[in-house]
Amino acid sequence: DPRLPSCDCDGVLHMILDAYGQPIRQAELKEPQTARIARHARPWIDPALVKLTPREVAQRLAAADDGDLSAQHRLFADMEDRDATIAAAMQQRALAVARLPWHIEPPPGADAKEKKAAEAAEELIRAGIDALEDVLVDLMAAVGHGFAAVEIAWQRQGDAWLPDLYPRPHEWFGVSDDRRSLALLDDSGRGQGLRPFGWVLYQPRRPKAGYVARGGLYRALVWPFVYKAYAVGDFAEFLETYGLPFVVGKYGREATEEDKTRLLSAVASLAHDARAIMPLEMQLEIHKIAGSGDGAPHLKMIAWADEAIARCVLGQTLSSEAKSTGLGSGVADLHAQVRQDIRDADARQLAATLTRDLIWPVVALNFGLADPRRGPRLVFDTSEPEDVSTWAEALPKLVSIGLPVPARWAAEKLGIPAPEGDEPVLGAAAASAQTAQTAQTAALAAGDDAQRVTQNASTPPQPDALDALVEEALADWQPLVEPIAERMQAIVDEAVRDGATAAELIERLTRALPELPAERLAGQLARAQFVARVAGVEGRDG
Known part of the structure; x- marks a missing residue:
């Protein structure tokens, strides 16, 4: 080679x-x-130990300490x-x-x-x-x-x-x-x-x-x-x-060894077979067991x-x-x-x-x-993968409030490997395409023009006057959100270092909400909402 x-x-x-x-x-x-x-x-297989005594166990352990491990x-x-x-x-x-x-x-x-x-x-x-x-x-x-x-x-x-x-x-x-x-x-x-x-x-x-x-x-x-x-x-x-009764046999003083042997045989037969024969002058007493079993x-x-x-x-x-x-x-x-x-x-x-x-x-x-x-x-x-259902509920909420969650960190937490090359992946884009295709099929079944449906699906909606008013009211929203996002990012980083679960991370964020500098952002959102409602009322009156 x-x-x-x-x-x-x-x-x-x-x-x-x-x-x-x-x-x-x-x-x-x-x-x-x-x-x-x-x-x-041709290894010799020793049979299982028939009777193991503490003395024999101690001897085997001592022999192993001396170098004989067998x-x-x-x-x-x-x-x-x-x-x-x-x-x-x-x-x-x-x-x-x-x-x-x-x-x-x-x-x-x-x-x-x-x-x-x-x-x-x-x-x-x-x-x-x-x-x-x-x-x-x-x-x-x-x-x-x-x-x-x-x-x-x-x-x-x-x-x-x-x-x-x-x-x-x-x-x-x-x-x-x-x-x-x-x-x-x-x-x-x-x-x-x-x-x-x-x-x-x-x-x-x-x-x-x-x-x-x-x-x-x-x-x-x-x-x-x-x-x-x-x-x-x-x-x-x-x-x-x-549960077996005690059977006691009694013999007289003049009984010989042969008589004693016959009496013992009778006692044993009575205990196991409930049948026995014995000389008339000998006696048997049966004692019932009393106590817990x-x-x-x-x-x-x-x-x-x-x-x-x-x-x-x-x-x-x-x-x-x-x-x-x-x-x-x-x-x-x-x-x-x-x-x-x-x-x-x-x-x-x-x-x-x-x-x-x-x-x-x-x-x-x-x-x-x-x-x-x-x-x-x-x-x-x-490593133990996190509960996917818990993270599936928590991550959208965290992202929706502006928390920058690294995709690599989330994939590691969930035990999801990174895609290789052009490997097909599941994602929102695929889901959106499937939804659009379903809508197009339904429109065709209803008799609509396929070309018009495709054109409407591919043409993004144009901003109207109301969108312009809201955008103007929130022109400086980013400086207001940055301190909130930084504080929440620090909480997430600390949770990652501690190995916290998704439930623990949500609990930490909940405890930190009263401390976040959100007053100015809330006021700006309120003004934007007011502008939008006023514009909506004027539009209806006009």
Whole structure:
């Protein structure tokens, strides 16, 4: 490929470096790093944990702090499989980012080559990676585990290098000797450093206290999960036995072990089958259960664990509050969203990772860019478009009183993109043309002359004597309006800086109306109205 740099004798691609300055070898691009590691060819899937005790949990966490991550991440995977609250909260947080619109933009002050590379990279990513949203969800697993690794397998299609993305299990990775970075476990047990341009490695949080193992939220969710598991088990056992009477068998002092065994068998048979046989001299007593059967202590423990999980992952617990307080759908609708600051932080960190580990390799290999600092970057659109109906009502009122509203600012507020080239747009002109055409069609249907209708529609009305009088009365209106417009423009600018909504802007303008210098303008308008009315009366009398 003439666009790609040449290779030296070691297969190093000249001028192509990763985001950390490491050179790229062409041979390493042709084969994924895990392809020749036997232990990953047929990965062993551990069964779900049958019985999890606090002692075993503590041992797994301690082993992770010592560098062995496998047991900890198997525990984390089991938590996702066994706890519906954890699975739902994590999926909700992942989808909040994955469904955001995204684009690739050039660096600030980009030249023509950098702009072209950004446009081509976005086109290539959108066309070449069909399941990018699924990959984003896989990468968001790093929120719980502390990291997520997606391997890149490069394929040549024509003149282009295209990435195929494969999520890899967390158990495939260990920590380096300094415990500050990840290594791919191999057959030797020592681990390998991750190849440049070979991985998308997402680590949303800095390793706590220098330990990679402590970076995920699952470290905080382990104990609520364990306590909830015990509470659920105890509650299930309680439901199994609640309502059944206690059956007590009595035997005499002379009873042998065989007699005791027969009596115990009779008690068990009576409890389950309501049938039993026993010697005549033995006795059975049946005691009826008295007391509440709501299982409140167990359910309180389960509710506490669910609230702790929701608070840790989503930042709030409004689902339980809406259920217990009977609040309306507004609370439930709010709970349906991840807290905006958490979502925006996830989007910002994930975009930085994708820019470093995916976008830069694509543009470096395909477009010959050499400086990672001047490469394009992926950006998620986290802005919330304003209520169009509110602005549609507010903007005409603001413009009608002389407020100079920039069209660009209004388009940004409403999330409306600027038209490109000669792209057709909706506007007042089109609406006016359609209205004129409708009027012309109606006139023709009524038998009017089409030529006269067209001429009347195209000829602007001529000013009469009344218009001249009003114009003369308002000859100096502009100096009167300027201080009012300047004051209102200052209010709008302040609202834009504060990020105020349309309703808040209207409220600010309403509060400022008594302070506006409108006395002279009102007097001038009154005189103009008086002149117009007098002229109208004289016209009728004449």
